[in-house]
Amino acid sequence: MSTVSSPPARSARHRAGPRRSALPGTGRLWSAALLAVLCAGVGPVLFLWWQNTIPGSLNTGAACLTAAGRVAGLLAAYLILVLVALMARVPWLENRIGSDVVARYHRALGEYTVVLACAHAVLIITGYAWQGGRNPVTESVTVVFDYTDVWLSALALGLLLLVGVLSARAVRRRLSYETWYHVHLLVYLAAGLAFAHEFAVGADFSTSARNRLLWSGAHAAVAAAVLLFRIGLPLARSLRHRLRVTQVVAEGPGVLSLHLAGRNLDRLDARPGQFLRWRFLAAGHWWQSHPYSLSAAPGGDRLRITVKDLGDGSASLARLRPGTRVWFEGPYGTFTAHRGQRGRRVLLIAGGAGITPIRALYETLPGHGADVVLLYRASREQDLVLYRELAAIAARRGFGLHPLVGPRGDGGGDGRGGRDGQGRDPLGAEELRRVVPDLREREVFLCGPAGMADAARRGLLLAGVPARRIHTEAFEF
């Protein structure tokens, strides 16, 4: 028997995209493993410095400052390489650890990189000035203008600083995604300039052919990964599968589905819950790509995505015509049934555009009857997009389906889960336990706007669901 409660109509449309919370389950292990590998890389970098430091040479304050500057420079150079590698879209990283987690590492390490690069410049210049008994400001002008390649490294530092400032949350919020993204590509230029600087003046490389070989090898491997996974693989897949838009279907206020068809799509091995980055080859669209999750299980040579108009790019998809060619990257993502423990019952919680991957999971999760329960949060009844399809799946398989309709939370004591028709917080621990009495035994998959996802996560934890069983998908990186 399916459980379908009738949704009371309520107000206020929300536009915030779904977002992440803590990393659950096996993803945590992979993430810890990645962190261990990144930390392990610091060892050889410090060894490089140690190997090229003459015993007894750190005998003055100036020498110590210069040495600290060299260490900071080497670590910054290593982190630049790591930052680029993390964004190479290596399928293993994207599908084991998750794009959102990889992006979070990239952001955190980016901050350290900028700080280390600045520390490198300041410490080296102050060390040289102290040693020569000169003013640090005069010294920095001399260093930048009298040594041919140092101005290139000053340019690299300037670019890193620019990208760092534009990535600060307060600034980034004011920029369009595309502006931020394209300025961000300057990191590749900064990485190239920094590499040239290291070989030209870095004592650790200019005197050792072996070090130069190893360092060049590491850079070549990362460059190859970027070219292969960001350009080669997507190009080859797009050409091979020849995807086209077949239908554009309005699903509700500001929401549409794009039906796509191509060749040999089973070879993509896309799983329900995953997303791809889509590039539509039409005027005004081809230069940007956006991530959208599959909103139905891939079937034969057909795929479907469902898009909410959260900005200009998503809103303009309504103008696409059937026949439009589509290039894509992926599939990516860890928000799949594989994350849960096999045989365990499942609770799905969705809100807003977060229904898309949840809809695909609802259709394909194994089990019947109460094995799968879906709580679908929306502000108004008309925002419950794809509801008819969900009800049909519920009727066919006997799964639980509970629409939770009511205004969003206002932060005023309802945990931002909002209120339902009876004035209760539908995502509070008490209400969750009432609707799904065995929720502590279930794997939970959660995808929804920031406030709603946070409220649901809090409610679940308070209701006794272990954090490792709460699997979330972030709709922002």
Ligand SMILES: Cc1cc2nc3c(=O)[nH]c(=O)nc-3n(C[C@H](O)[C@H](O)[C@H](O)COP(=O)(O)OP(=O)(O)OC[C@H]3O[C@@H](n4cnc5c(N)ncnc54)[C@H](O)[C@@H]3O)c2cc1C
């Ligand atoms: C893994 C993932 C899966 C997603 N699945 C869906 C889905 O199934 N249905 C749906 O409606 N939405 C989905 N989104 C959200 C969707 O990608 C954004 O709403 C869309 O890219 C906004 O673009 P815009 O030009 O309309 O809006 P803008 O006003 O440009 O941006 C709105 C927000 O989207 C972010 N954004 C914009 N472009 C990108 C981009 N290329 N990559 C990452 N973030 C971007 C911005 O940082 C901003 O937070 C998903 C996002 C992610 C990360």
